[in-house]
Amino acid sequence: MADDQKGAAIVIGAGIAGLATAALLGAEGWEVTILEARDEVGGRAGSWEHEGFRFDTGPSWYLMPEVFDHFFRLLGTSAARELDLVRLDPAYRVYSEPSAERTLPPTDVRSGRDAATALFEEIEPGAGAKLDVYLDSAADAYELSVSRFLYDTYETTAGLRDPVLLRRAGQLAPLLTRSLASHVERRFTDPRLRQILGYPAVFLGGSPYGVPSLYHLMSHLDLDDGVLYPRGGFTEVIAAVKRLALANGATIQTGCEVVEITTTDAAATGVRLSDGRHIAAPLVVSTADLHHTETALLPPDLQTYPEKWWAKRTPSPGALLLLLGVDGELPQLAHHTLLFAEDWRSNFEDIFQEPSRIPAPASLYVCRPSATDPNVAPPGHENLFVLVPIPADPTIGRGGFDGDGDAAVETAADRVIQQISEWCGIPDLADRIVVRRTIAPGDFAADLHAWRGNALGLAHTLGQSAMFRPRNASRKVRGLSYAGGSALPGIGLPMCLISAELVLKRLRGDRTPGPLPEPARV
Template sequence: MKRVVIVGGGIAGLATAALLAHDGYSVQLLERNERVGGRAGTAEKDGFRFDTGPSWYLMPRVFDHYFAMLGTSTREQLDLVTLDPGYKVYSEPSGDGPADHITIPWGLSKASAIFEHREQGSGRILQRYVSSAKTTAIMAERYFLYNTFRSWRSLASPEILKAIPRLIQLLGTSLDSFIARQFRDPVLRQILGYPAVFLGTEPRQAPAMYHLMSSLDMDEGVQYPQGGFWHLVERLEKLARDAGVEIVTDAHVTSIATEPATKTGPVAKVCRMRHQARGVHWTAADGASHFAAADVVVSAADLHHTETQLLSAAARSYPERWWHRKQSGPGAVLVLLGVAGKIPQLEHHSLFFTKDWAKNFDAIFGANPVIPAPASIYVCKPSASDPTVAPEDHENLFVLVPIPADPSLGFGGQDGAGDDPVERAADAAIEQISSWANIPNLKERIVVRQTIGPADFERDYNSWRGGMLGPSHILRQSAMFRAQNASKRVQNLFYAGATTAPGVGVPMCLISAELVLKHLRGDKTAGPRDEPRTRPIALAEEGDSSQQRSAQVSQ
């Protein structure tokens, strides 16, 4: 059995560990914190249990496929409920009164009716838009997301060749422009453009290819795993342990050890693989130093940290100068609130959109970044669907304020004890939610408050620039243009997680685990492993009927 050491016990680390152990490897996972989970963490106080990371369950096919590879199923591992409505959107009010809001129900036909009521003709256009998004999502899963890009043949299928003109259009057009050509109402544009933030960017910079995100909530619906995403972490940990993975917490990896490569020949020469991984050095909580020998090392830690701190300069595929040319996704102020009494004004998911999006996003991504005021914020109320996350007659609120990725903005803290920029952003968000959603005395009803700032992300997860997600999904940082899962300089060193391919988000982390397995197996095919393709698909053009496209994507 080949021995694998995995650095980092977040979603990607656990998923990779379980997958490789299931495939016959001897796996040890080293996690620097006292428990696994990484950014998909948890916090508990006074009967409240907060997820401190992901909260939208998207791309269910990815979860289904991952669990199937481990010989189980999503149904066996998670108790999913479909949210109806999916979410509510509040728009910035003109005066001091409450904001207008739109509630997006479950089901495309109902969502189309909401759009039609807002803008005549937009219901039919939304169905076309989502149909295009659906075919694009299937194309992405089949050819791009699960692709190691080790062979050009993986993209040489007739389907891809036929779709090249449409792909060029989608890649060469911004999501913002793509939406604006089809919808006039600014709020409808925001609803369709906001998923770009989940990809670490904004609609003006995201390629229109990412309109595929709209198929996830408008068509497939929004789900929630009972127990929250922390329950997903618990299931992945159990699957890993059951497969034989040794998990060591409070294990601080200090370096990845390499030695001169034994592989010779043109491939090694061209790829500059003059090193090979031989294990990792790590320090235990008691200060004792250890060395874990390995045939394969997988780093599921932040890629910037891995490359610039854990590897010697000669072994780095992505040195510091490489990162100077890259764009980070946003940072965040997270506000965890336990609130007395019920808050019917909020759904499980609620979004608060400012009118001037350009100003909002320029504050985050522009040349002179500042915390936007007001900010477009996201609020999750899991207590709407899960009675275990809050005491009776109380609500659990998770508030996300996107801000610049800058650890100098400070740490969060308990009960307002965080650094001033973080706490001021939290206070502003609480006031904004109270005012816009017409929730009287929200501030006075708070019984638990904890904030998390960019400096926490940097300290706890070694996040590059204190970002909450990783490199943004602008075109030059997507698909084959993103840092890939195999080191260019070190044999048998691989990467998994949101900071490498295929990208940010829990589903992408699960896919990155499979990409590592593909590399180890020498599998250069595109698409999920062992999944048959029953019918061809084609990227639909704007204006095609949804009925035609339904036939194209049915499987």
């Protein structure tokens, strides 16, 4: 689009995708207004403060640092300048389900090739050398994804027909047709090792039995690259991107719920708010949940992805979140701790197959940011964020404060607290909780318009990845674009930053498969 055609642009939603899109469009010369239905920015990457505790209510793993670096450099700054990043050691700790026969000690997973291969060799003789080969493949797949897949708008198939990529078709085919679990199980026997390599599927909104093995690339991120933490929490990441949006001229209006994307002759003309106001703009970028955008904000004849399309799609899991303020220290937990149930496959079947149910015992994740950051809890206390993958089903109910959420939610939360207590050797955990809040699929559906109350977006199954994922522009409405976890390229904060860049690439007419060139550094 030529410079003289730039004008007003509206971004729906002030999560990281919305803020990032506004920053990039503002730097390009657009006059951007961000409209956020809630009273605070952040979306899924939200924050909650209570009685001296500050909780991140969403993402808590800082992975793919080069994607953050690239985004910041596009706007003339850097991650080092905007964030105080700390490398975690261990990267995470793993507890396996105890049994009557034996209770395994926790496993500390440290990043770096030498440390990772040594751990695998210690647990399973011969596995160290196998992991070395596995991580070489993961690094190669990651580089290929960043350079060829993640930054492609797929407006054409030129990127997919690149001779470099075609020569590797024989190598890629089995990675796309075989599940991650199958890929891992062919190489490793010990359940702990299989789970360490399989759990990243949850970051992708899926199951290791459902996502393609190309995503073994995720192990390059935590085992080779390392896991970072932005001091102050992920609210600092949101604050940094918000600063850039404002610095590039965007304005943010909170408490403004969009109820309609208005059009004339199948071209976007702006949005209508719940208070009846109409805000005009020839460019609208929705970073709201894509199902909500398509089925609630557009009439049926202008929906690229109507309800019948969604009926054949797979959401990410829902989530039961527990925000716990705890009196006293919890050295049994690392900054990141994973609890893996012995019956791993059944856990995922409970979540993704019908009839679905909340797994018990569950494989779950605990974040203890107070292990690294003293500012997230009062002195002498700990901050715990617990995420339990559960079915994407808002009928499970809504959470609440101090146990006053819906009965099924609070019963499951009690069970999870007891599980952490028993597996991690914290017998008095329940008695030491001084702040408790639960969040459940009903909350995701009501507060974020999340399709089926899912926690992350569309799962990264083969049929919902890369060129098969919803594009970043409407096929029915000119001037309507999309960004966020349900559109290209996918789930997670780095992917949302890339999705914002894809909006800009489309507007520029850039159909190359890689990231935009960064400005020359001064």
